Amino acid sequence: MTAPAAIAGPSAWRRATRSGGLAVGIAMLGAMVVVALLAPWIAPYDPNDQNVMLNLAEPSAAHPFGNDQFGRDVLSRVVWGARVSLFVGIAATLAGVVIGTVIGVVGGYFGGWVDRAITAATDVLLSFPQLIMGLLIVAVLGPSLFNLILAIAVTAVPAFVRVARGSTLAMRERDFVDACRALGYSDLRIMFLHVLPNILDEVVVMGSLWLATAIRTESTLAFIGLGLPPPTATWGAIIREGFDNLLDAPWLSIFPSIAILVVMIALNLIGDGLRDATDPKAPQ
Amino acid sequence: MLTFVAKRLLLAVPTLLAVLTLVFVLVRIVPGDPTIVILGDQASNEARQALRERLGLNKSIGAQYVDFLVQVASGDLGRSLTTNRPIVADVAAVLPYTIELTLAALFVGCIVGIPLGVVAAQRRDGLVDWFARIVSLAGLSFPAFVSGILLLLVFAIQLRWFPVISTSNASDPLERLRALVLPAINLGFLMVAYVTRVTRSGMIKALGDDYVRTARAKGLVPRLVVWRHALRNVLVPVVTVVGLYLGVLIGNAVLTEIVFNRPGLGKLIVTALNQRDYALLQGLMVVAALAVVVANILTDLTYGLVDPRVKTA
Numbered sequence: 001m002t003a004p005a006a007i008a009g010p011s012a013w014r015r016a017t018r019s020g021g022l023a024v025g026i027a028m029l030g031a032m033v034v035v036a037l038l039a040p041w042i043a044p045y046d047p048n049d050q051n052v053m054l055n056l057a058e059p060s061a062a063h064p065f066g067n068d069q070f071g072r073d074v075l076s077r078v079v080w081g082a083r084v085s086l087f088v089g090i091a092a093t094l095a096g097v098v099i100g101t102v103i104g105v106v107g108g109y110f111g112g113w114v115d116r117a118i119t120a121a122t123d124v125l126l127s128f129p130q131l132i133m134g135l136l137i138v139a140v141l142g143p144s145l146f147n148l149i150l151a152i153a154v155t156a157v158p159a160f161v162r163v164a165r166g167s168t169l170a171m172r173e174r175d176f177v178d179a180c181r182a183l184g185y186s187d188l189r190i191m192f193l194h195v196l197p198n199i200l201d202e203v204v205v206m207g208s209l210w211l212a213t214a215i216r217t218e219s220t221l222a223f224i225g226l227g228l229p230p231p232t233a234t235w236g237a238i239i240r241e242g243f244d245n246l247l248d249a250p251w252l253s254i255f256p257s258i259a260i261l262v263v264m265i266a267l268n269l270i271g272d273g274l275r276d277a278t279d280p281k282a283p284q
Numbered sequence: 285m286l287t288f289v290a291k292r293l294l295l296a297v298p299t300l301l302a303v304l305t306l307v308f309v310l311v312r313i314v315p316g317d318p319t320i321v322i323l324g325d326q327a328s329n330e331a332r333q334a335l336r337e338r339l340g341l342n343k344s345i346g347a348q349y350v351d352f353l354v355q356v357a358s359g360d361l362g363r364s365l366t367t368n369r370p371i372v373a374d375v376a377a378v379l380p381y382t383i384e385l386t387l388a389a390l391f392v393g394c395i396v397g398i399p400l401g402v403v404a405a406q407r408r409d410g411l412v413d414w415f416a417r418i419v420s421l422a423g424l425s426f427p428a429f430v431s432g433i434l435l436l437l438v439f440a441i442q443l444r445w446f447p448v449i450s451t452s453n454a455s456d457p458l459e460r461l462r463a464l465v466l467p468a469i470n471l472g473f474l475m476v477a478y479v480t481r482v483t484r485s486g487m488i489k490a491l492g493d494d495y496v497r498t499a500r501a502k503g504l505v506p507r508l509v510v511w512r513h514a515l516r517n518v519l520v521p522v523v524t525v526v527g528l529y530l531g532v533l534i535g536n537a538v539l540t541e542i543v544f545n546r547p548g549l550g551k552l553i554v555t556a557l558n559q560r561d562y563a564l565l566q567g568l569m570v571v572a573a574l575a576v577v578v579a580n581i582l583t584d585l586t587y588g589l590v591d592p593r594v595k596t597a
Contacts, residue, residue, distance in 0.1 A: 124302040127580070131535030132553075132572050136310055139557050139565065216427045220539060223429045224554065236429075243433055243543070250437050257430040264425035 022273025028266035032259075036082035043076035047233045056249040065255040068241055077233035078256050084234040085263070088145070089215035092152035096214075097207050099153070100160025105199070107161065108168025109191050118161060125158040134217050138226045145228060148221065152214050163206050167199035201278040208274055212267035219260055235260050292584055296577050301353075303573040308352050311566045312345070339563070361567035366559045371567035374552060379571070382548040386537050388468035390526065393475025398522065400476070401483025402515060405491060416480050423477025428536040432470045432543035439466060448545075467544045471536055475529065482525045486518035493517075519590040527583025531576045 035042065045063075051071035059066040065074035107118035125133075137151035171177060172195070180190045221227050222236025223243075230237065235256040242253025319332040319341070336342050340351055355362060361371035404416035440448045446466045490496060491514055499509045541550030549568060556564040 120298075120302070124299060124306060127299055127303060127531070127573060127576050128306070128569075129531040129535035129572055129576060131532075132538070132569065135553070135557075136307075136565065136569055140310060140562075212425070220427055220429060223427075223539070224542070224557070226557070239430065239433065243429075246433065246436065247441065250441075253433050254437075257433065260427060260430055261425055264427070265421060268421055268424050 021269040022277070025266045025269030025273060028262055029270065032082055032263050032266070033086060035079055036086045039079050039083055043073075043079040045073040045076045047076040047080040048072065048231045056245060056252075058249075059251055066249065066251040068238070068249075068252055069245055074238065074252060074255055077238055078235065078259050080233040081235040081238060081256060082259065084228060084232065085215050085218055085236075085260070088148050088152065088218045089211055092149045092214045092218075093156060093207055093211045095149065095153035096156025096210065097160055097203060100157040101164040101196070101199075101203050103157070104161040104164025104166075105168045105191050105196060108165040109172060109187065109195060111169075111172075115165070118165070122158040122161045122165075125155075126162075130155045130213070131217060131220060134221060135224065135226060138221055143221070143226050143229060148218060148228070151221075152217050155217070156210055156214065159210060160203065160206060163202055164199060167202050168195055171195045171198055201274075205271060205274045205278055208267055209271035212264050212271070215260070215263055215267070288588070289581075289585065292581050296581060300574070300577055303577070304353060304356060304570065305349075307566055307569045307573065308349055310569075311562055312348075356570060361570060362563050364564045365561045366564075371564055374564070375549070375567065375571050378547050378549060378552055381546060382534075382537055382541070382550070384464065385467055385471060385540065385546065385548065386530075386533055388464055389471035389475055389533060389537070392468050392472025393479050393526070394522075396472070397476045397479025398483050398515075401480045402487055402510065404480070404484045405487030406510065408488070413484075416484060420477040420480045423473045423475075423480075426473060428470060428474070428539040429543050431473055432467075432540055435466050435470055436543065463546075467540050467546055470543070471533065471540045474536060475526070475533065478525050478529050479522055482521050483518055486521050487514060490514040490517050516590070520587060523583060523586050523590055527580060527586070530579040530583070534572060534575055534579075 049072060051067070053071065055071045056067060056069055063073050063075065065078060068074055068077070103118055107115040134151045134155045137154060138147055141147040141150070168191075176194065177190060180194055185194075218227070219234065219236030219239070222234045223240045225240065227234050227237050238256040239253045239260075242249065242251075242256070245252055319327070319335045323331060323335060340348055343351070359372065361375070363370055364374065367374075400412070400416045400419065404410075404413040407413055436448060440446045447463050487510075491510070493514075496509060496514050499513045500506070504513075537548065538550035538553055540546070541548040542554060545551075549571065552564070553568050555561070556568060
């Protein structure tokens with residue numbers, strides 16, 4: 001992992017792939033996505049099948065990750081849990097990216113009181129601990145798939161507003177925007193066909209890092225008891241059940257923890273790799 | 285200095301007001317009748333009416349809002365719906381534990397992160413640099429409850445070096461410190477990641493700057509150049525990042541307290557959630573938001589300490 005040479009350095013692609021982190025991250029995440037998509041076929045058992053004979057059974061050849069307090073196969077639950085975590089994370093991040101970016105571009109492009117109002121609202125939302133905000137929303141609305149996605153998306157919006165607004169402010173001063181105005185293009189057309197494509201790379205970098213936060217928030221809420229109601233298998237909920245049986249069955253919390261870690265490390269590697277690729281001045 | 289503090293406090297008022305409004309609105313969009321949520325659907329109409337009056341729900345929404353603001357401004361967060369104790373007293377009883385934990389985590393973050401970042405920047409791509417990269421990647425990747433559980437499993441359950449339950453109300457200060465170690469490491473892990481990254485990239489830039497070259501050219505001891513000249517200029521971004529992520533830290537403190545079974549705001553929040561005590565929840569949100577605002581002010585004040593140029597500006 002060496003520093004990219006100054007301005008006339010290698011192409012973005014070379015910068016991104018040189019460290020290898022990006023490739024490793026994509027491979028790790030890709031594997032997890034495949035597991036999630038193929039869950040019905042690769043999970044060895046039904047994730048909700050209970051078997052009293054196997055309550056808190058240690059890992060064995062038949063059940064490599066052991067069994068939980070209802071005798072359910074932990075491997076199958078971890079495999080199915082990947083679906084919930086990835087789906088909620090991706091849906092919430094997408095919603096946050098779209099809403100936040102649109103608001104940010106509008107604020108940065110128009111300036112004036114619109115921008116001031118948007119900035120003030122963003123500052124307020126950012127002054128709230130993100131996790132506690134998500135917690136409050138789910139607690140108030142009740143833990144359903146939609147509400148979880150909504151809560152996590154709401155906490156993501158201000159971050160994307162800030163990024164999109166900052167980049168748009170810089171773009172607004174560029175000559176091509178003046179040229180578009182001179183051509184009589186509508187504000188809407190300039191904003192979303194000309195400015196937006198130019199700020200997308202920064203939004204994408206932020207999005208990959210935020211996906212990690214979104215998945216972490218989902219599992220955290222599940223761990224606190226605000227996830228999807230049982231018996232749905234989610235990583236956070238399995239860890240919670242493992243935590244309640246930590247002395248008797250440590251494997252219950254260890255295996256889903258490893259699953260979360262794989263996804264988190266993968267997304268951080270991807271985010272860092274993309275940032276290095278888009279920012280020639282970035283260190284390392 | 286005093287005028288700076290006063291100005292900063294005045295600036296915080298609109299933010300605080302907006303946060304309070306947000307909390308007020310959020311707690312009031314609970315779907316359905318709050319009295320059914322609190323008393324259950326078997327409660328009599330009289331009981332529900334009495335509760336409505338007690339909570340001020342029979343007043344108009346505007347009057348409720350003004351009541352709420354006046355209450356908060358006078359330092360009253362209302363009473364818990366389940367225990368009827370003043371919420372301020374409940375919060376005051378556990379707040380010191382959360383502050384103790386957060387400060388300990390900040391300490392861990394700086395004491396590990398700054399030296400690690402400096403050495404990593406000095407020996408780029410060396411062994412320490414790789415170690416620093418792995419540590420910060422891990423710190424950013426571990427959800428606080430996952431790292432907490434792993435720490436518990438290894439150091440408390442397997443090795444028995446630390447107590448499993450961090451009842452830090454032990455009267456023996458040494459025992460209290462011992463109970464603080466694992467939670468502080470757990471919460472500090474994330475801070476280590478942020479501080480290491482910022483210190484490293486800041487130092488890489490600073491070590492290439494002219495004043496560092498000058499200091500070296502005039503024959504200063506290399507150690508002095510790095511730790512006194514270059515590092516001083518890196519401290520400002522470090523303070524920024526610490527302040528920026530203090531909110532995240534407060535959120536993670538909640539998780540750490542749950543995993544290590546420590547008293548604190550975290551356990552209070554879980555209690556409020558489990559008992560659907562919306563009054564307590566509302567009070568806790570106000571406290572959390574207040575904590576972030578105070579943290580931001582402290583961050584601004586720290587700039588003046590680490591960089592004398594900020595004060596005059």
